Amino acid sequence: MPSSTSSSDNSFMRAPQTPLAWLAASTVFLLCSVGLEGLWRSRGLEPLPTDGPDKWVESYVGAMGTEGAAIVLGSSRSALGVDPTVLAESLGVPTYLLAINGANPIPLLEHLANDTDFRGVVFVEFMERRFFTAEPEDFETTRRFIAAASDPSLVRRQEASLRELFSRHLVVTGNAVTTVAVVRSLASERELPRPPPRHMRDDRFIETDVSQIDGDALDRRWARVVEEAVLLDVPAQQEQLEAIAGWRRTLTARGATVLFFRPPSTGVTGSVEDRRFPRGQYYDRAKRIIGGHWVHGEDDHQLRCFDGSHLDPRDVPLFTARLAAAIDDRT
Amino acid sequence: MVFNSLVFIPFMALVLAVRYAPIGWRSKKWFLTAASYAFYAAWNPPFVLLLLGSTVVDWVLARRMPAATSRGRRGLLWLSVCTNLGLLSVFKYGDFICDMFAQLLGVVGVAYEAPELGLILPVGISFYTFQTLSWSIDAYRGRLDAREVSFGDFALYVAFFPQLVAGPIVRAVEFLPQLTTPRPYDRRTFSWGATLLVIGLFEKMAIADGVLSRTSDRAFAAATELSTLDAWFGALAFGGQIYFDFAGYSTCAIGVAMMLGFALPDNFRFPYAAIGFSDFWRRWHISLSTWLRDYLYIPLGGNRQGERRRSVNLMITMLLGGLWHGAGLAFVLWGALHGAFLGIERATLHVAPEWMRGRVGSGLALLATQVGVLVAWVPFRATNLPDALHFLAAMGGAGSADRVLSSGNIALTTLVCGSIYAGQYWLRSTTLESLAGSTPGWVWGGFLGLMMLGVLTSGGESRAFIYFQF
Numbered sequence: 001m002p003s004s005t006s007s008s009d010n011s012f013m014r015a016p017q018t019p020l021a022w023l024a025a026s027t028v029f030l031l032c033s034v035g036l037e038g039l040w041r042s043r044g045l046e047p048l049p050t051d052g053p054d055k056w057v058e059s060y061v062g063a064m065g066t067e068g069a070a071i072v073l074g075s076s077r078s079a080l081g082v083d084p085t086v087l088a089e090s091l092g093v094p095t096y097l098l099a100i101n102g103a104n105p106i107p108l109l110e111h112l113a114n115d116t117d118f119r120g121v122v123f124v125e126f127m128e129r130r131f132f133t134a135e136p137e138d139f140e141t142t143r144r145f146i147a148a149a150s151d152p153s154l155v156r157r158q159e160a161s162l163r164e165l166f167s168r169h170l171v172v173t174g175n176a177v178t179t180v181a182v183v184r185s186l187a188s189e190r191e192l193p194r195p196p197p198r199h200m201r202d203d204r205f206i207e208t209d210v211s212q213i214d215g216d217a218l219d220r221r222w223a224r225v226v227e228e229a230v231l232l233d234v235p236a237q238q239e240q241l242e243a244i245a246g247w248r249r250t251l252t253a254r255g256a257t258v259l260f261f262r263p264p265s266t267g268v269t270g271s272v273e274d275r276r277f278p279r280g281q282y283y284d285r286a287k288r289i290i291g292g293h294w295v296h297g298e299d300d301h302q303l304r305c306f307d308g309s310h311l312d313p314r315d316v317p318l319f320t321a322r323l324a325a326a327i328d329d330r331t
Numbered sequence: 332m333v334f335n336s337l338v339f340i341p342f343m344a345l346v347l348a349v350r351y352a353p354i355g356w357r358s359k360k361w362f363l364t365a366a367s368y369a370f371y372a373a374w375n376p377p378f379v380l381l382l383l384g385s386t387v388v389d390w391v392l393a394r395r396m397p398a399a400t401s402r403g404r405r406g407l408l409w410l411s412v413c414t415n416l417g418l419l420s421v422f423k424y425g426d427f428i429c430d431m432f433a434q435l436l437g438v439v440g441v442a443y444e445a446p447e448l449g450l451i452l453p454v455g456i457s458f459y460t461f462q463t464l465s466w467s468i469d470a471y472r473g474r475l476d477a478r479e480v481s482f483g484d485f486a487l488y489v490a491f492f493p494q495l496v497a498g499p500i501v502r503a504v505e506f507l508p509q510l511t512t513p514r515p516y517d518r519r520t521f522s523w524g525a526t527l528l529v530i531g532l533f534e535k536m537a538i539a540d541g542v543l544s545r546t547s548d549r550a551f552a553a554a555t556e557l558s559t560l561d562a563w564f565g566a567l568a569f570g571g572q573i574y575f576d577f578a579g580y581s582t583c584a585i586g587v588a589m590m591l592g593f594a595l596p597d598n599f600r601f602p603y604a605a606i607g608f609s610d611f612w613r614r615w616h617i618s619l620s621t622w623l624r625d626y627l628y629i630p631l632g633g634n635r636q637g638e639r640r641r642s643v644n645l646m647i648t649m650l651l652g653g654l655w656h657g658a659g660l661a662f663v664l665w666g667a668l669h670g671a672f673l674g675i676e677r678a679t680l681h682v683a684p685e686w687m688r689g690r691v692g693s694g695l696a697l698l699a700t701q702v703g704v705l706v707a708w709v710p711f712r713a714t715n716l717p718d719a720l721h722f723l724a725a726m727g728g729a730g731s732a733d734r735v736l737s738s739g740n741i742a743l744t745t746l747v748c749g750s751i752y753a754g755q756y757w758l759r760s761t762t763l764e765s766l767a768g769s770t771p772g773w774v775w776g777g778f779l780g781l782m783m784l785g786v787l788t789s790g791g792e793s794r795a796f797i798y799f800q801f
Contacts, residue, residue: 024772153374162338172788
């Protein structure tokens with residue numbers, strides 16, 4: 001049978017001469033990458049740190065190595081809604097944002113209670129559709145990040161540093177301008193990618209340019225996600241809440257302070273959440289079973305969300321200060 | 332460490348510098364062994380001890396075989412087989428065996444909760460176990476004299492980093508002769524090796540991870556609520572993803588080995604152009620299928636004991652081949668499907684009408700083969716057996732009305748997978764080397780440059796190669 005392969009033990013015999021090919025390849029590669037870098041920069045794109053397990057592990061390691069540090073556990077509502085710099089200034093302790101987009105904070109709370117000796121301040125984002133469900137994907141994402149932190153690989157840190165180096169200096173290696181992202185942008189927007197409306201700071205807080213966002217469309221999308229959330233049955237809910245209560249007690253007994261906070265929601269998303277998760281039946285029940293300190297984002301102040309689900313950047317300092325004040329009041 | 336990581340660049344630069352430095356061949360081989368152990372230790376340091384232990388045991392046992400009596404040789408072989416398969420069983424199948432045992436007891440009414448061992452699966456253990464087994468069996472069969480092989484050479488054969496963690500599975504008789512005499516630098520070989528490395532990285536990073544994984548991940552995550560269309564496109568995307576992931580790894584491995592002056596065996600020959608399932612297995616993961624043929628199927632009796640026994644042997648081989656990939660019933664189902672396909676193919680060959688032997692027949696056989704392969708990928712990729720059955724039911728028309736995949740997912744999958752099938756069919760009777768040789772250098776170089784650009788702009792985290800988990 002004729003060999004027709006991308007690789008072969010006979011390659012030694014039939015490897016083609018390729019000096020001209022390599023010259024052409026290097027030229028094409030250099031010209032295209034330099035050209036693309038220039039094109040993206042001319043369109044206002046900048047090199048930015050990339051969010052992902054590497055960046056998260058950096059914050060996690062920092063938090064675990066700092067006595068009395070404050071940490072924030074949650075999803076994108078916290079990543080866009082709790083400013084760790086403001087929190088650090090208010091509390092007077094180093095603060096680390098350990099929120100993960102689209103993920104459930106419960107596995108991380110369990111990990112902190114059982115696998116670490118953390119005894120600082122823990123802010124835990126409470127969302128009904130995460131505390132009363134067991135979406136395997138949301139749990140898996142968090143577990144993947146935790147696993148990355150305990151990855152025994154000898155070269156993980158070096159790999160992360162090299163990736164960071166590239167992402168800080170080259171736009172062309174960033175996620176906003178991957179080949180697929182460019183094709184998608186051309187297909188859906190009929191133009192090349194623009195600077196993304198969100199960018200992550202070094203402390204993992206995500207800054208958002210709301211003027212570039214269609215808040216109403218996103219609001220409808222989040223509302224649909226809330227509407228479609230599949231809840232655990234009541235005994236399983238009870239079991240999950242009791243487990244969380246146990247982890248809170250473990251942390252508190254060790255000297256840590258744990259505060260649960262419910263970020264506000266508005267618009268269609270807020271209405272759907274109010275209807276699907278009446279406060280007495282969900283928030284109050286969780287508060288009663290889990291115990292400890294709780295803050296509800298819809299108390300006291302009228303906070304705004306730009307897409308029904310995520311805090312308006314103008315209200316982030318106010319909400320963050322409220323969390324800090326809640327800790328001061330209760331300790 | 333993986334080929335698509337950034338730390339691999341300084342690692343490879345150092346290895347190449349020493350490999351081609353003006354020092355003795357023996358020193359170079361020891362350095363390559365040390366580098367291979369460092370490559371493996373970078374993942375999880377303690378597991379190098381397992382690799383070393385397996386190497387020492389097999390080297391010692393095989394060296395005693397030539398002088399032993401027939402009975403003694405057989406005993407030494409069994410000791411080697413039991414040691415290797417024992418380690419594999421504990422680390423890879425421990426939890427699966429406990430679970431199956433508990434379920435079996437449950438069937439006869441005994442309630443037993445199996446303990447969860449929770450052992451970490453050492454990366455590459457399935458691959459290097461098969462390599463050392465082939466060494467022991469070949470020594471037993473007299474195909475090699477282990478007394479002529481130094482421990483250093485054997486250790487390098489087992490641990491050679493380009494193929495250590497995901498193959499190709501190299502036979503000792505293929506690799507060890509390459510270590511006997513110094514292999515000088517050859518510009519053509521080195522440059523073609525580098526070309527293969529770029530192609531492999533492009534396949535893995537730009538296509539498997541960059542395009543197809545999004546569609547297949549999304550479809551398989553929603554296995555229980557898929558529409559029929561989404562199920563087919565999800566399976567199609569995974570078929571493409573696993574090909575580019577694994578063929579990409581093999582191509583990188585062969586390319587890196589060539590850059591170091593060594594040859595590794597073929598692993599893929601355009602499998603998505605296969606006409607018939609036996610043809611598919613001559614083209615897909617060739618180093619595993621030939622290993623299973625030579626060390627399992629033929630010793631079981633192969634096709635020497637009649638048609639019925641042949642089918643049984645084939646099914647046993649495919650079931651164990653499935654189980655080799657992972658400890659789970661879904662992998663067994665994958666193997667069973669391929670065993671059944673091969674059996675059906677064999678049975679229909681005898682009764683096929685004359686017109687089926689022409690072009691129309693070939694076309695139908697090509698279509699049937701590729702659909703069968705696609706269907707079999709479902710249990711291979713699904714999280715568990717129930718999910719796989721849901722997914723297959725959706726492919727069979729019992730899907731939900733909800734759409735999970737976007738039109739963008741479907742368009743990209745159609746484009747990429749359509750290109751795979753068309754490209755592989757076009758190239759099925761040629762080789763990449765002859766294609767490169769017959770293409771003007773500047774055109775070939777242009778494509779290579781664009782592939783390098785594709786790698787640079789693939790973005791995201793480096794995802795592990797799928798076959799690392801096996």
